[in-house]
Amino acid sequence: MDYGGWRRRRLAGSPGRLKVAHCMLVDLISAEPAHRPVLSDLLHLYAREFNEFHPVQFGTDGRFVYRDLPKYWKEAGKHPFLIQIDGKTAGFVLVQQTRAISGDDPVWEIAEFFVLKEFRRRGAGMDAAHRVWKRFPGMWQVRVLQANDAGFHFWDQAILRFTGNPAQPSALDRGGDRWLVFSFESRHSG
Numbered sequence: 001m002d003y004g005g006w007r008r009r010r011l012a013g014s015p016g017r018l019k020v021a022h023c024m025l026v027d028l029i030s031a032e033p034a035h036r037p038v039l040s041d042l043l044h045l046y047a048r049e050f051n052e053f054h055p056v057q058f059g060t061d062g063r064f065v066y067r068d069l070p071k072y073w074k075e076a077g078k079h080p081f082l083i084q085i086d087g088k089t090a091g092f093v094l095v096q097q098t099r100a101i102s103g104d105d106p107v108w109e110i111a112e113f114f115v116l117k118e119f120r121r122r123g124a125g126m127d128a129a130h131r132v133w134k135r136f137p138g139m140w141q142v143r144v145l146q147a148n149d150a151g152f153h154f155w156d157q158a159i160l161r162f163t164g165n166p167a168q169p170s171a172l173d174r175g176g177d178r179w180l181v182f183s184f185e186s187r188h189s190g
Contacts, residue, residue: 024085026127028135031080031092033073039080040069042092046114053147066112079136083115083128090124091115093132100141101172101181107139108186129158134188144169146178159184 031039047064059065072080077097083090094112099105110132115125133140142159144151152169159167159182169180 024122024124025087026124026131027084028093028128028131029082029084031072031082035080035082036069036073038082038089039092040066042089042114042116043069043112045116046092046112049114053145068111081128081132083124085119085124090119091128093128095132095136098141100139100183101143101170102183105139107141107183108133108136109140110142125154126158126161130162133162133186137186137188139185140183142182143172143179144182146171146180152180155182162186 043066044064047066057064069080072078072094079095081093081095083092091114092112093110096109096111097106098109100107110129113125113129115128119125142155144155146152156167156169163184165184167182167184169182172179172181
């Protein structure tokens with residue numbers, strides 16, 4: 001049972017005892033243009049981590065600028081989201097409609113995804129990914145650099161738990177980078 005963010009469940013072997021554990025409240029918020037500074041800061045942190053396994057260009061001031069960010073409020077098929085956990089900004093998801101790597105068919109794609117370290121390994125990122133996939137039913141692809149072992153494991157598990165089936169990624173070589181691309185369908189809406 002859930003009691004205002006607290007879950008109670010019976011302890012094994014103790015029919016009368018309840019274990020109380022705090023449940024995270026995960027929200028997926030449509031980012032508005034006023035959220036651009038927050039998204040820019042999160043994208044900078046994301047780029048710093050991404051730089052550990054793939055070179056990233058930083059400005060002379062040491063900041064990372066995601067040049068496509070303004071397009072998320074101007075172009076159809078692009079959707080920026082903030083991830084909030086217990087009311088605190090914890091990350092972001094950038095969703096776009098694009099062409100499948102396997103052909104010209106339109107697909108939804110997670111263009112960028114990031115959860116701050118302090119909120120990881122608690123299921124919040126997976127919950128946010130599932131919410132996005134439910135919001136946009138249809139064909140999806142998720143690309144992950146082969147060098148990003150943690151990202152590969154996360155997406156493999158997130159897709160498995162969402163669809164109930166393992167997804168076999170396809171290999172893609174683009175611009176000297178080797179990507180693994182998961183493809184699946186979301187039949188959910190809402």
